[in-house]
Amino acid sequence: MFITYSEAEVPLGLLAGKSDVRHWRYAELSLPCVWFYVSIGYQRSDTFGQTTLLLTGIREFEELLSDRDADMWLEDVMVVTPGSVNGSDHWRMDRLSELSEAAESSTGQLTYVYGLEDGRVVIEGPTADTASVQSERTIFSIQRDITNAVGAAISHCGV
Numbered sequence: 001m002f003i004t005y006s007e008a009e010v011p012l013g014l015l016a017g018k019s020d021v022r023h024w025r026y027a028e029l030s031l032p033c034v035w036f037y038v039s040i041g042y043q044r045s046d047t048f049g050q051t052t053l054l055l056t057g058i059r060e061f062e063e064l065l066s067d068r069d070a071d072m073w074l075e076d077v078m079v080v081t082p083g084s085v086n087g088s089d090h091w092r093m094d095r096l097s098e099l100s101e102a103a104e105s106s107t108g109q110l111t112y113v114y115g116l117e118d119g120r121v122v123i124e125g126p127t128a129d130t131a132s133v134q135s136e137r138t139i140f141s142i143q144r145d146i147t148n149a150v151g152a153a154i155s156h157c158g159v
Contacts, residue, residue, distance in 0.1 A: 001029075001030045002054065003027060004024050005028075008027070009025075010024065033056060034056075034082070034085055034114075035055060035080050036054070036077060037052060037077070037080060037093065038052065038054075038074065038076070038078075039051075039052050039076040040064075040074060040075060041073050041075045041147065042072045043071045043072075044071070058112065058139065061140070062139060065139070065140065074145055074146050075147065076146065077096045077145075077146070078096060079096045079099075079116070081094070081114070081122055081124075086122050087122070094117060094118065094120070096114060096116065096117070096140065096142065097115040097116060098113075098141050098142065099113070099114055099115070099138070099140040100113045100115070100135045100137065100139060101113075101135075101136050101137050102123075102133040102136055103133065103134055103136055104125065104126065104132055104133055105133065106132065107126075109125065109126060110136070112124040112125065113133060
């Protein structure tokens with residue numbers, strides 16, 4: 001979850017006449033948790049655009065996946081992991097190849113398994129042993145869920 005502070009607010013929404021839109025120079029991550037940096041492509045009328053969302057929850061990420069349609073698609077997903085999850089002493093940002101919900105074989109406890117572009121696997125939960133988890137369902141797959149922006153623009157234009 002992100003924390004924002006009033007002194008970090010930039011009143012761009014008010015200047016643009018959009019009082020419901022707020023802009024922040026910075027936000028604080030309230031807990032050392034995994035979060036997603038998701039690039040989205042979209043079409044509004046005849047205009048194509050791109051934006052990036054920062055999501056701290058898998059549920060919100062799954063909602064975003066289910067909300068996609070012909071006018072909004074995922075272009076890229078990075079996963080940001082604290083050292084306590086990625087096994088190092090620092091934060092890492094990696095391109096996500098696959099995200100699965102898995103069960104730890106001895107306890108049945110659910111955990112999340114992050115397959116990274118470089119082939120590494122990061123497990124969020126009580127075990128770090130990939131052999132001790134069994135995938136229950138795939139939440140995200142780069143082959144299934146990422147749309148090439150050029151391909152999307154061409155298919156939206158009817159070419």
